[in-house]
Amino acid sequence: MSISHSNSSSLVFSSHNPTSVDNSLDLPPDLTTASLAGHMTHMNAGHYGQAMGAQGNGLPHTADNRNGEPAMGLAYLPYSSCLTSTTSERPAQHSHIVQQEFSQFLLPPPPSTLRQPGPKRGLSKDSVEYRLRRERNNIAVRKSRDKARRRIQLTQQRALQLQEENHRLQLHIEQLSHELDTLRHYLSQRHLQSKVDGIGVGENS
Amino acid sequence: MSISHSNSSSLVFSSHNPTSVDNSLDLPPDLTTASLAGHMTHMNAGHYGQAMGAQGNGLPHTADNRNGEPAMGLAYLPYSSCLTSTTSERPAQHSHIVQQEFSQFLLPPPPSTLRQPGPKRGLSKDSVEYRLRRERNNIAVRKSRDKARRRIQLTQQRALQLQEENHRLQLHIEQLSHELDTLRHYLSQRHLQSKVDGIGVGENS
DNA sequence: TGATATTTGCGCAATTATCTG
DNA sequence: ACAGATAATTGCGCAAATATC
Known part of the structure; x- marks a missing residue:
């Protein structure tokens, strides 16, 4: 894992620019009780029980069955533990994993549609930007x-x-x-x- | 970079062992209002404003000035962005960083008391364990x-x-x-x- | 005592919300 | 009104600290 994330030691970025120091302290938007129902549109790594039915596509497939009741004892099964080796740039930590995961069983990994090892597709990991x-x-x-x-x-x-x-x-x-x-x-x-x-x-x- | 953390693809670890599926639902230990005062004994990377006075020692130096009031606009300055390169095994992500950081100014890094690059000091990163x-x-x-x-x-x-x-x-x-x-x-x-x-x-x- | 479980802060990446030109 | 930029949220995994067993 290792996070690359290599130091860039003491490169302080002192600029930072407080960007409108709101700091709020505004009273919570909670109290509406609905605060839990929202926010689950990640798709991020929405494969919880590492089995997770079909849908090898890229659907947002919200609701990663983590919210609400975790089925009272059946949830919390391991589900990652199979990640792409990602020797190059590590395109994304969570997404695409699903694809990878099922490509083992379903598809030969589409060779070039995504994942260009070069400094394309966003930012190179060690760029200052x-x-x-x-x-x-x-x-x-x-x-x-x-x-x-x-x-x-x-x-x-x-x-x-x-x-x-x-x-x-x-x-x-x-x-x-x-x-x-x-x-x-x-x-x-x-x-x-x-x-x-x-x-x-x-x-x- | 690059996650290492290599998949160990489809090594499902199906064991998992629910470990006494408590799942609680026990009512919160909160309500005591003190829940914030506790839990800040990390030392982890307790240098927030990347300046952070002296104390280059290894003190737990609790309270990473993140709790309580963030000084209303002075906090949230960058503070990481100086990490050890950790090309070998990366001993720890956060801890020791402090040492590293201040070793630049105070101490020559104690050469061998800790941080043995070999597969000692805990588990190797890719062991099944x-x-x-x-x-x-x-x-x-x-x-x-x-x-x-x-x-x-x-x-x-x-x-x-x-x-x-x-x-x-x-x-x-x-x-x-x-x-x-x-x-x-x-x-x-x-x-x-x-x-x-x-x-x-x-x-x- | 040591092993395991729980809690916590952190950084990352994806998503969403806000600004801004 | 709209697109790009930036801030804010969120879930995740990691590692350390703590709690439990």
């Missing part, structure tokens, strides 16, 4: 994950606060209910009393 | 992440439910308060009335 892109993305990823962490933490805190608030409100309700009971009881007693004491004492009814 | 471990870990990682996703979703749902419940309780409180006000008003009126009507009618004060 590539490293710049990677570095920027790495920064963005860290930022995004921090944001997600903060969001999760906020949600948890909110849940805790709501729970406490809930408790307080319930106590309040109990207290009010008790007061009401007392007053009502008192009134009913007075009502009886007034009846016992006789009629007109100005008790309007 | 290694692949087995990796595969198991990959499965575990997917499982763990699914669990985390479910947990987050549950927390969000819980927050929503609590909010609704909260609203209901507040309405209830308003209603009870109103009833109490009415009754009290009624009683005070009666009190005045009884005073106007004459003296004691048994109004115990």
Whole structure:
């Protein structure tokens, strides 16, 4: 594995350009409960149980059966463990693997339609351009994950606060209910009393 | 470059052994709000702004200033982009990088205390043993992440439910308060009335 | 004690969302 | 309005740290 990714040591890319330091802190778009249903359009390496029916094509074939319920114990079977050797440039880590995988059984690997070992098809792995892109993305990823962490933490805190608030409100309700009971009881007693004491004492009814 | 990580094509590792299919669904250990404070003992590549003060030693030096507030715009500066070339086996992806990095400024790299390029110090990268471990870990990682996703979703749902419940309780409180006000008003009126009507009618004060 | 499982941060690549000219 | 560029998200695998057994 090894990630090439060879140092490019201390090439700091000090430029970086904060790119509109939003940093948000914007409250989560979650709360909609639908946040899980979205985001699964990767196709990336959507072969989970390494068996995975047909569809050797390049369909996006969303939903990599990883979301939702993982079938409660049947999932999490190994599924990678067969990767192309990719001695040249390593075209893509996940995609195409499916093709490769089934080409063993179905197709003779289409010799040249894709995968040109030369510095074509995007960026050469060690170009400065590539490293710049990677570095920027790495920064963005860290930022995004921090944001997600903060969001999760906020949600948890909110849940805790709501729970406490809930408790307080319930106590309040109990207290009010008790007061009401007392007053009502008192009134009913007075009502009886007034009846016992006789009629007109100005008790309007 | 190039993944090495060579396929080990179709070596399915069908064993896998579900290892006590817990799958949990256990409610989160979160809710403790402290979940963020923990987990930062990596030392991994804890140099974020690629500048990062002294401490070139091997201290765990927890807290990679990524948690908490990212300083609102100063963080997320590139910080990797200086990795060891690791032409041999690549001993570790992140750790030791710190050492490398500061060895440039502080220490001559201790020549042999660690990092034996030979097939020592752990497993060779293409051993079956290694692949087995990796595969198991990959499965575990997917499982763990699914669990985390479910947990987050549950927390969000819980927050929503609590909010609704909260609203209901507040309405209830308003209603009870109103009833109490009415009754009290009624009683005070009666009190005045009884005073106007004459003296004691048994109004115990 | 060591082996295994779980959790975590990281970088990569693909996808999606936003800008920008 | 549209295409290219850039940022933001997401799933993945890796390795290290930690938790469990």
